Amino acid sequence: MSEVHAARRSRLRARHASTGPETALVSRPANVRYLAGPAPAGAVLLVGESGDDILFGHWDPAGAPEVPRPAGDSGLRGVALDGHVDPVVAAAAQAERAGVAALAVEEHHLTVARHRAVATEFPRLRLTDLGCAVEQQRLVKDEDEIAALRSAAEITDRALGELLESILVGRTERHLALELERRLVDHGADGPAFPTSVATGSHSGVAGHRPTDRRVEEGDFLTVRLGARYRGYRCQIGRTFVIGTSPATWQIELYEVVFAAQRAARETLAPGAEYRAVDLAAREVLTAAGHGAALGPGTGHGVGLEIGEDPQLAPAATGRLGPCVPVTVEPGVHLPGRGGVRIDDTLVVRSAADGGPELLTITTKELLAL
Amino acid sequence: MSEVHAARRSRLRARHASTGPETALVSRPANVRYLAGPAPAGAVLLVGESGDDILFGHWDPAGAPEVPRPAGDSGLRGVALDGHVDPVVAAAAQAERAGVAALAVEEHHLTVARHRAVATEFPRLRLTDLGCAVEQQRLVKDEDEIAALRSAAEITDRALGELLESILVGRTERHLALELERRLVDHGADGPAFPTSVATGSHSGVAGHRPTDRRVEEGDFLTVRLGARYRGYRCQIGRTFVIGTSPATWQIELYEVVFAAQRAARETLAPGAEYRAVDLAAREVLTAAGHGAALGPGTGHGVGLEIGEDPQLAPAATGRLGPCVPVTVEPGVHLPGRGGVRIDDTLVVRSAADGGPELLTITTKELLAL
Incomplete structure (x- = not known):
């Protein structure tokens, strides 16, 4: 090295x-x-x-x-x-x-x-x-760095996948967060890339939610956001699940609109795309669905040795993506008192000739009922 | 509040x-x-x-x-x-x-x-x-702050006590550290006060050791350093154990000298004592035993909303302790290739009329063979 x-x-x-x-x-x-x-x-x-x-x-x-x-x-x-x-x-x-x-x-x-x-x-x-x-x-990563990010994402997907196989109802946000962090280390992470966020029920969808003693209940949305740090490199994944067999109509509708916004933003990722255009793609979908007021300041950011590094994918950001820039795409909506949805991926910008954006966090984004 | x-x-x-x-x-x-x-x-x-x-x-x-x-x-x-x-x-x-x-x-x-x-x-x-x-x-704490530190120390002692009742041989430093952090949260901590350090065998006694995949073996020294964060307040405890039934002579001797140094420093804690005098008390004992060269830059520090706040108990520090100042006393010696001993306590400076220094971290400092 x-x-x-x-x-x-x-x-x-x-x-x-x-x-x-x-x-x-x-x-x-x-x-x-x-x-x-x-x-x-x-x-x-x-x-x-x-x-x-x-x-x-x-x-x-x-x-x-x-x-x-x-x-x-x-x-x-x-x-x-x-x-x-x-x-x-x-x-x-x-x-x-x-x-x-x-x-x-x-x-x-x-x-x-x-x-x-x-x-x-x-x-x-x-x-x-x-x-x-x-x-x-640091903005443009070399292949050594992308390999470290890829490993971090693999570890993260594995830790999340194991959690989904376990019983969730009745467990607290704190315990689920600690278990996820233990599994990250079990699978070879240096540690968590950032404090793991587990948010259930009315907490779900809150951007920086810190885990509490609230327990997972039937009918909840459950938002989980975590990432492994591997050889110093940090990735991020966020997923939202529904607890129980049949999601409510409002849950299905909210999930679909956030998913559509996230996909729209992912589809803009290409060398030459403006930072703000990525954000705008997600923001337009959410605003059209009436969620414009609840949006956070941005839709994603660079990752690498730090979790929130440049570029910022936000309305006021100026600049254009280059190849080999890894970013998160992470729109979310929270409805006060009810809950919300966040879907976060880490991707590497690649040209169409190179196959388009490389998705590092491959856990499914279907709405799973657990 | x-x-x-x-x-x-x-x-x-x-x-x-x-x-x-x-x-x-x-x-x-x-x-x-x-x-x-x-x-x-x-x-x-x-x-x-x-x-x-x-x-x-x-x-x-x-x-x-x-x-x-x-x-x-x-x-x-x-x-x-x-x-x-x-x-x-x-x-x-x-x-x-x-x-x-x-x-x-x-x-x-x-x-x-x-x-x-x-x-x-x-x-x-x-x-x-x-x-x-x-x-x-922030240097002098009010009783609300000391109460939070006292709770943090109780949580920490409890987490450490539970670990000592479990089987340790064969487990990795990383897993023991994660288990301690989980137990801290189980008992009501907001989280760890600092990254938990578990060091075994030749790693034991290293000041800032980060847990590795090394497993605990018979005959090892095992150094554990952890603390709970409770309502924002952070305490610190460090203990060294020996694994197996009969410690080696060098282990007993090294433990005794570090213990004597730690006690000497604790006994200087009083309103009016110079910061450097606390450090010197420990340093003299260790230097007389031939361990002067291996010593770190200080013997302790203030704790509160941060883990390493003022005062610094170090040779070049100027100033005197006041009542209601919580500090750590944490001398240690590491012998390269063999291992070492650290013993850390968190105490609150009190006058003799108030009963002298208040020990917050009450886990025994006898050399336990686990």
């Missing part, structure tokens, strides 16, 4: 070539992991002009075995710091010693206080803004 | 009285929760000069039932924002409209980019630094 990370750092350096000589100080955790592999919490990465890159972090003196310190292979070495040293300050000190002209920091991640500490301690360093250069680079 | 939060905001305002007229913009999540109660992710709080406080956040349009929007009782109202509006910008806009003289922001939490966005959009607002005023206020 270390060659993959070296190649990613080279691409970041190639950007520097167009901005003038610049050393980058990368502090946002997912960006550090993208460019350097697993690192201790809080580690920061100095990407030099020449390819001599350094990771500064707090490795446990006893050595946590799962995070080895880079030894200099592939142009990356690790510097272990004492507990009280801020890695950002250590990296800036190194940059000053090396006489770099400009140090580009992640102003969208660095706090005002840390930025000021560096500016005060190293007045000769000219601090510039790296902006979201690494996030932009 | 809303009166408790109102009283906390009044204390923050009292600080302002000494700094001149100032409105505070609180953005750090634990600080927002401390001053306003549960709020949606990313919500920020404007604490005015007069007591008309406003929480800005993204409440789900369908209304996540567990986080109600404040209606104006106790001087706090909630303003629900559209999905794309940054709550920091919304709060700054309100401050400018209200004609505030100075807006004190949390420079240690706000990013450079958000700070600049506010400065650019509202040039008439004078931005100052609130610093760690709220964190300082």
